[in-house]
Amino acid sequence: DRAANAAAWGGGLMTGQVCMSVERVYVEEPVAEAFTNKLVERVRALRVGLNGADAEIDIGPFTSPRQMEIVERHVADAQAKGARLLTGGTRRGDGPGCFYEPTVLAGVDQNMLIMQEETFGPVIPVMAVRGAEEALRLANDSPYGLNASVWTRDIARGIALAQRIESGSACVNECLLSAGVPELPFGGVKQSGIGTRHGGAEGLRQFCVRQAMLIETRKRKTEAAWFPYSTKRARQLERLIGLMFRW
Numbered sequence: 001d002r003a004a005n006a007a008a009w010g011g012g013l014m015t016g017q018v019c020m021s022v023e024r025v026y027v028e029e030p031v032a033e034a035f036t037n038k039l040v041e042r043v044r045a046l047r048v049g050l051n052g053a054d055a056e057i058d059i060g061p062f063t064s065p066r067q068m069e070i071v072e073r074h075v076a077d078a079q080a081k082g083a084r085l086l087t088g089g090t091r092r093g094d095g096p097g098c099f100y101e102p103t104v105l106a107g108v109d110q111n112m113l114i115m116q117e118e119t120f121g122p123v124i125p126v127m128a129v130r131g132a133e134e135a136l137r138l139a140n141d142s143p144y145g146l147n148a149s150v151w152t153r154d155i156a157r158g159i160a161l162a163q164r165i166e167s168g169s170a171c172v173n174e175c176l177l178s179a180g181v182p183e184l185p186f187g188g189v190k191q192s193g194i195g196t197r198h199g200g201a202e203g204l205r206q207f208c209v210r211q212a213m214l215i216e217t218r219k220r221k222t223e224a225a226w227f228p229y230s231t232k233r234a235r236q237l238e239r240l241i242g243l244m245f246r247w
Contacts, residue, residue, distance in 0.1 A: 002173065003151040004038035010149075010175040011124035012046055012102050015060055017067070019192075020147040020176045024115055025126045026135035032128035036106055039124065040086045046102045046122075050095030059122055061097025068098040071121035074114040075103060078125065083108045088122070110138055118144065132161055140166045146192035149175040168193060 010022030027035050046058040062068050068091070075089055088103030102122040108115055114125050129135045139148060149171040152158040158172035168188035169178045179186050185200040187193045197206060225237065 001038060004035055004042055006149070006151070006175050007039050007124055008042035008046065008102075012043070012059055012122040013176065015062055015100070016071075016122040017063060017120050018176065020179060021120065022124060022149075022175060023119060024139070024142075025124060026129050026138055027126060028131055028135070029128045032126070036086070036104070036126050039126065040104050043102045043104050043124065044087050048092050048094055048099055048101060050097055050099070059099070059102055061095060061099050062121070065098050067120060068100060071100055071119055071123060074112075074117065074119045074121075075105070075123060077113045078105050078108055081109070081112050083112060083114075083125070110141060116142070136161065136164055140164075143191045144188070145190040146188035147171070147176065147178065149173075166190065 007022055007025055010020075011025075013021065025039075047056060048059040049055060049057045050061055062071075072091075075085070079085060083105045084107045086104040086106055088101035090101050092099035092101055100121060103124065105114065105123065105125040108125040108127045110116070110127075112125070114123065115127070127138070129138065145165075145167040147169050148162070148165045148167040150158040150162045150165075151173055152161075155172060162170035162172055166189055169184065169186060171178050178184055179199075181199070183200055185198070185203040187197045187203075197203060224233070
């Protein structure tokens with residue numbers, strides 16, 4: 001239940017237009033049907049529209065017509081390659097903006113655009129896998145690596161699996177909210193970024209210019225490493241360096 005609720009929220013928050021949105025879902029085969037049924041039930045209950053600031057809605061409009069075109073192209077490609085549309089998949093006219101029904105696809109595979117590219121829409125593709133190892137392999141088979149989540153009753157196993165996902169951040173039995181924890185650094189790998197951007201000491205240092213400084217307090221006219229050189233001095237320095245930096 002928690003995983004299904006999270007997938008519906010993580011895939012539909014801000015109409016799926018969040019950098020950390022749930023874009024792909026891998027579920028182990030023994031629970032895939034039950035999970036997918038629960039997910040469809042949650043997604044069908046989401047309210048779409050734009051009726052003022054105080055409107056009781058869950059899914060708002062896209063930022064632009066272009067985003068609608070990307071989503072429709074991904075869904076059409078998935079269906080053409082054998083995916084099953086379980087709910088949604090159509091435009092809505094509730095307001096002046098571009099609205100799209102929150103959507104669940106089943107029977108997807110890694111060759112579909114929706115599993116390869118960023119859809120950035122309220123579309124949740126679900127793929128059944130044989131086990132955790134296959135899920136890890138497929139999750140890492142992506143040019144993106146911003147955020148991921150693992151769902152399991154075995155917390156220790158969940159942590160172990162999350163550590164093997166190639167992503168800048170990962171959650172166990174949670175999704176997206178890690179970006180809101182100020183103690184955690186936030187950033188991605190691969191095409192999702194070049195390192196930490198905010199959060200924690202490491203994130204703060206990204207906004208700093210660090211300067212290295214060496215200060216000699218002894219008042220000496222020369223140093224052993226300075227000119228003039230001699231073969232005797234060179235051998236002495238070589239031995240000293242060997243003692244200082246030997247493995």
